[in-house]
Amino acid sequence: MQTLTVERKIGKQSVLLEKDIMLLSSATVAGPKEGLGPLSADFDRICSDNIIKEKSFERAECHMLEEACYLALGKAKLTPEDIDLFIAGDLLNQVVTASFCARKLAIPFLGIYGACSTFAEGLSLGAMLIEGGFAKHILTGTSSHNCSAERQYRYPTEYGFQRPGYAQWTATGAGAVVLGSGGEGPRVESITTGKVVDTGIKDPLALGTAMAGAAADTIYNHFRDLDRNPSYYNIILTGDLGGVGKKLNEDILAAKGYDIQANYADCGVLLYYPHQKAGPGASGCASSALVFLGHFYRKMMAKELRKVLLVATGALHSPTTVLQQESIPCIAHAVSLEI
Amino acid sequence: MFGQLILNIYVSLGVPQQEAGNPTVATVIFIAASLTAAGVFDNIAQLAGAGIAVPVTGFANSVTSMAMEFRREGLVTGTGSKMFALAGSIIVFGVVTAFVVGLISALI
Amino acid sequence: MGNYLTAFIVGGVICIIGQLLFDLTPLTPGHILTGFTIGGGILGGLGLYDRLIDFAGAGALLPISSFGNSLAKGAMSEAARTGVIGVLTGMFELTSTGITAAIIFGFIMALCFKPKG
Numbered sequence: 001m002q003t004l005t006v007e008r009k010i011g012k013q014s015v016l017l018e019k020d021i022m023l024l025s026s027a028t029v030a031g032p033k034e035g036l037g038p039l040s041a042d043f044d045r046i047c048s049d050n051i052i053k054e055k056s057f058e059r060a061e062c063h064m065l066e067e068a069c070y071l072a073l074g075k076a077k078l079t080p081e082d083i084d085l086f087i088a089g090d091l092l093n094q095v096v097t098a099s100f101c102a103r104k105l106a107i108p109f110l111g112i113y114g115a116c117s118t119f120a121e122g123l124s125l126g127a128m129l130i131e132g133g134f135a136k137h138i139l140t141g142t143s144s145h146n147c148s149a150e151r152q153y154r155y156p157t158e159y160g161f162q163r164p165g166y167a168q169w170t171a172t173g174a175g176a177v178v179l180g181s182g183g184e185g186p187r188v189e190s191i192t193t194g195k196v197v198d199t200g201i202k203d204p205l206a207l208g209t210a211m212a213g214a215a216a217d218t219i220y221n222h223f224r225d226l227d228r229n230p231s232y233y234n235i236i237l238t239g240d241l242g243g244v245g246k247k248l249n250e251d252i253l254a255a256k257g258y259d260i261q262a263n264y265a266d267c268g269v270l271l272y273y274p275h276q277k278a279g280p281g282a283s284g285c286a287s288s289a290l291v292f293l294g295h296f297y298r299k300m301m302a303k304e305l306r307k308v309l310l311v312a313t314g315a316l317h318s319p320t321t322v323l324q325q326e327s328i329p330c331i332a333h334a335v336s337l338e339i
Numbered sequence: 340m341f342g343q344l345i346l347n348i349y350v351s352l353g354v355p356q357q358e359a360g361n362p363t364v365a366t367v368i369f370i371a372a373s374l375t376a377a378g379v380f381d382n383i384a385q386l387a388g389a390g391i392a393v394p395v396t397g398f399a400n401s402v403t404s405m406a407m408e409f410r411r412e413g414l415v416t417g418t419g420s421k422m423f424a425l426a427g428s429i430i431v432f433g434v435v436t437a438f439v440v441g442l443i444s445a446l447i
Numbered sequence: 448m449g450n451y452l453t454a455f456i457v458g459g460v461i462c463i464i465g466q467l468l469f470d471l472t473p474l475t476p477g478h479i480l481t482g483f484t485i486g487g488g489i490l491g492g493l494g495l496y497d498r499l500i501d502f503a504g505a506g507a508l509l510p511i512s513s514f515g516n517s518l519a520k521g522a523m524s525e526a527a528r529t530g531v532i533g534v535l536t537g538m539f540e541l542t543s544t545g546i547t548a549a550i551i552f553g554f555i556m557a558l559c560f561k562p563k564g
Contacts, residue, residue, distance in 0.1 A: 050564045056411045057564065147564035156408030157564040158375045159425070160384025160391060160400045161476050162469060203473065365548040367509060372552035376560035389465030392476055393483060394458070394509040395545060402549045406557035418557045422550070428477055429511060430546070433484040433518045434538060440492030441522030441534035 008131065011225020013218075014192040021127045022185035023337070024137075024178045026293040027071030029064045031146065031172025034282075034290060037272045042294035043173075044071050050147055050172060057157075058092065061145035061174070065090070065101045068176040069141050076178040083107045083178070084135035087126050089118040090143050090285055091170075092152060097143055107139065115314030116211075116240050117194070118142040119175065119289045120333035123310075126179045127188040127335075141176030144284030153204065153319050167205040168242045169278035171271060175289025186300045186308070186337040192222035196316065198329040204315075204322045207283055207330075208245025208268070211313040214330035215241060216252035219311055222334045223258055230260045234305045237296065238332070239288030239312035240268035242280030267291035288312040300339045308337045364395055371399035376407065401425040454506030457499065461510045480511050487515030492523065517541040 008015050028043045035046030045067065047060075054060040065088070073079060086107040088098035095111045102109035114121035122140035129135050147157050149170040155161060179188075197217045201210035215238050223229065230236060241249055246266040253260055267288045268281030281287075292310055299305045312335075317328040374380040380400050384391050391397060405424050409417035423430065461483075468479045487510075490496040496516040499507040507513060518538055525537020539546070 051561075147562070150564070151408055155425070156404040157562045158378060158381055158400075158404035158407055160375070160380045160397065160404075162385055162388040162392075361544040363505060363508065364545050368545065368548040369552050372549075372556050376556035378563040389469055389479075390459075390462045392469075393462045393465040393480065393511060395511060395514065396509075397476070397480060398511055398514070398545070399549050399552065403553040403556050404562070406553040407560060407562045410557045410561070414557075418554065422553060425477060426549075428481045429484050429514065432481045433488060433515045433542075436485045436488035436515060437491075437518035437522045437538055438534060440488055440519045441526050441538070442531070444492060444523045445526035445531045445534055 010190075011221070013195065013221055014190055014225035015128060016190045016226075017127060017131050017188055019131050020181050021130050021179060021188045022181065022183055023188075023297065024180050024183040024185050025072050025075035026175065026177045026297050027068045027075060028175045028290050028294040029068045029071070029173055030286075030290055030294070031064075033146075033169075033276060034171060034173050034271060034286075037276065039271065039291060039295050042298060043290065044068075047172075050145070057145055057147040057151065058096065061090070061092070061143050061148050061172075062097045062100045064145070064172075064174040065097055065141055065143040065176070066104055068143070068174040069101060069105060069139060072139065072141070072176040072178050076180075076183070078137060078178060080105045080107050083137050083139045085110060085126070085129065085138045087112060087122045087138060087140040088142060089113050089122065091115065091149050098141075101141075105139075114312070114331060114333065115316055116144070116283055116285050116287060117312040117314030117331055117333050118285045119239070119292070120310060120312035120335050123177065123179070123188065123335045124191045124193060124333055127191060130179060130181070137178060137180040139176060139178055141174060142285040142289050143174035144170055144172065144286040146170045146172045146284070149284060163279065164205055165279060166208070166244055167279045168208055168240065168268060168281055168283040169272070170284040171240075171282040171286040171290060173286035173290045175286065175293040177293065184301075186297065186339045188335060189338045190226060190336040192218055192225060192334040194218040194332040194334070196329045196331050198327055200327045202322070202325065202327050204317060204328065206244075207315045207328070208240070208242035208280055209248060210315055210328045211330040211332065212241055212245040212248035212252060214332040215245070215249045215311055215313045216256070218332040218334050219249075219253060219260070219309075220256050220258065222309070222336075230258055230263060233263060233307045233309045233336070235296070236260055236264045236309045237288075237292060237311065238264075238266045239314075240281065240283040241266045241313060242268045242283065244280045270295070300337065303339065306339055310335045310337060367395055368399040371396035372403040375400050375403040380404070398426055398429065453502055454504045456506065457503035458506030458510065461506075461512065483510065483512045484515035487512030488519040489515075491516035491519035514542060514545060517545075
């Protein structure tokens with residue numbers, strides 16, 4: 001009987017990976033608004049409109065995720081048969097986008113839900129499973145769509161209500177990654193799995209503020225577990241805190257003794273131009289996926305960035321809990337990547 | 340403040356028909372429904388806020404937008420059943436208030 | 448011309464109250480509009496809303512508060528004619544236009560147009 005001789009768990013909630021598990025390829029499919037943003041040149045495909053000739057917004061979102069998956073497979077020169085596991089999630093009830101996409105791919109499927117932190121959650125799980133020898137190639141992806149999310153979480157898309165200035169804009173798009181060994185790409189070096197943190201925020205339009213606490217908690221524990229400082233990384237990225245949440249995150253960490261201002265950016269803030277009227281920034285699973293896989297992945301492949309800490313954040317509420325006056329618990333997962 | 344601007348338009352429509360408030364209301368509802376269908380109501384509302392939500396235009400928009408959005412879930416099970424999801428409380432509480440008010444006036 | 452001015456001012460004031468409630472309170476649009484409807488109903492019961500309509504025309508007719516007023520008036524006038532049961536039978540008499548129009552036009556728009564998000 002084989003026994004594992006190396007202890008992977010380090011600290012309270014982190015894992016160090018021994019093997020070379022890389023992001024072998026990545027693909028991004030972005031919505032029209034994202035395609036007009038500052039990172040438009042980084043996306044593999046930009047959709048001309050929100051519905052791309054599908055019958056519903058939900059189908060359009062699924063189409064985007066499927067396309068991202070096939071593009072990622074193509075770039076890695078693999079077919080669905082070569083993939084051992086497909087790990088994916090999205091924002092919709094019962095994680096239908098990922099499930100319907102899995103139907104098409106016909107790969108053994110593990111559906112996950114981490115709200116907007118799904119991208120990091122998928123990367124974490126995929127990397128750990130490959131490290132443990134349970135799979136050789138894993139495809140992971142996530143998607144979100146502004147209209148399908150609004151329709152489910154808030155109001156019908158044509159409803160005329162005045163969005164407050166602090167409300168973020170759910171990004172439309174999908175990102176997919178093939179994980180495996182023996183290739184070129186950023187390596188998953190360590191993972192810090194987040195705990196659920198609830199700071200008592202009840203407003204579903206103030207998600208950046210709600211999630212900042214979880215982000216700070218995970219980043220803090222990552223530094224403590226691995227005995228590192230913010231300066232270890234070229235850049236620290238959060239998924240979708242937006243301008244408001246980003247500042248709050250910086251403040252919380254500063255109070256705990258870690259100053260991240262010098263090398264910290266938020267994917268939600270980077271996705272849109274200020275004139276695109278997205279409030280303090282993007283939110284949604286696609287926020288972290290599009291910005292990291294589109295922009296930062298390229299920078300890492302070009303060796304402009306060598307060590308990146310990606311911290312995707314999610315708000316784990318439902319329309320029901322909000323109406324029932326519950327607060328919004330949040331989570332953040334950190335994945336450290338090196339090349 | 341923007342409410343004043345929007346209301347001006349409605350006033351010039353409504354005042355000539357002051358004798359008959361009903362056609363006014365129907366016309367305004369039609370306009371609001373059309374703007375919703377055209378996809379511009381929400382853009383105007385972002386600017387106008389309460390100015391377009393408080394008049395019956397807001398009512399028409401909530402009904403129309405729900406009807407349009409849930410068409411995909413069937414005319415009966417989507418449009419039909421979800422149409423008043425947002426406006427329902429206006430009707431419910433309006434009726435409840437009127438019931439109490441009516442009872443009081445009938446009994447005193 | 449005086450009609451325009453009073454309608455403008457009264458309608459504007461009602462909407463400004465609504466805007467302040469939107470911006471300064473955590474109440475949803477649904478809460479606020481329901482509140483206006485209830486307000487209209489109570490003012491209608493006191494006979495005050497009709498005076499506002501005489502003064503301001505469309506400025507008082509179009510806000511959702513007039514819906515509450517019409518429900519209350521319908522109930523009250525029918526009760527005056529046929530007794531207490533009139534509260535039930537007469538309520539939707541005056542508001543029929545608004546509700547019917549909203550349903551019909553909403554339905555037609557849903558048949559012909561798709562949401563664009």
